[in-house]
Amino acid sequence: MGFKEFLRHIFLIDLIKGLKLTFSYQRPSATYTEQYPLERPPVAERYRGAPRLNNNPETGETLCIACNLCSLACPENLIVVGWERTEDRKKKLTTFTYDLSRCMFCGLCEDACPVDALELTQDFELAHYNRQGMIWDRQMLEEGPQPVRYTR
Ligand code: SF4
Ligand code: SF4
Numbered sequence: 001m002g003f004k005e006f007l008r009h010i011f012l013i014d015l016i017k018g019l020k021l022t023f024s025y026q027r028p029s030a031t032y033t034e035q036y037p038l039e040r041p042p043v044a045e046r047y048r049g050a051p052r053l054n055n056n057p058e059t060g061e062t063l064c065i066a067c068n069l070c071s072l073a074c075p076e077n078l079i080v081v082g083w084e085r086t087e088d089r090k091k092k093l094t095t096f097t098y099d100l101s102r103c104m105f106c107g108l109c110e111d112a113c114p115v116d117a118l119e120l121t122q123d124f125e126l127a128h129y130n131r132q133g134m135i136w137d138r139q140m141l142e143e144g145p146q147p148v149r150y151t152r
Pocket of ligand 2 (some may be wrong): 001066067070071081115116
């Protein structure tokens with residue numbers, strides 16, 4: 001260890017430099033507190049949050065054609081698509097289950113969907129008090145989460 005290095009150790013120069021940097025961010029003018037939930041923070045445009053199963057806005061019918069591609073694309077195997085055959089041999093969606101507690105929001109299911117029925121939205125309030133609440137059925141996926149909206 002050189003003499004200069006020795007003096008740095010003795011006088012705690014590195015510690016003082018670190019503290020100086022830390023305290024430079026403690027000024028009231030440098031602090032910013034988000035007033036959530038009274039003010040909702042803006043979410044990045046490409047943020048992937050709560051899943052939604054889209055309906056046709058005109059007819060109200062689901063856009064999902066029960067092809068099961070989203071389920072096959074999911075590395076977590078957390079999507080279960082239920083369907084039945086109609087009289088004209090078409091597939092008709094009956095149930096749709098999405099286990100949010102295992103989702104990593106990678107978006108592969110959304111990309112696999114050929115009709116843009118499944119979409120990861122910008123809704124970020126997904127907390128539940130139990131695991132069961134994280135398993136969303138078709139109705140929940142179509143209606144989306146309904147978080148309490150606080151106002152000032
Ligand atoms: S976002 Fe990823 S992990 Fe979540 S359901 Fe879709 S494919 Fe699966
Ligand atoms: S990929 Fe799209 S259309 Fe196919 S089952 Fe999934 S949500 Fe429905």
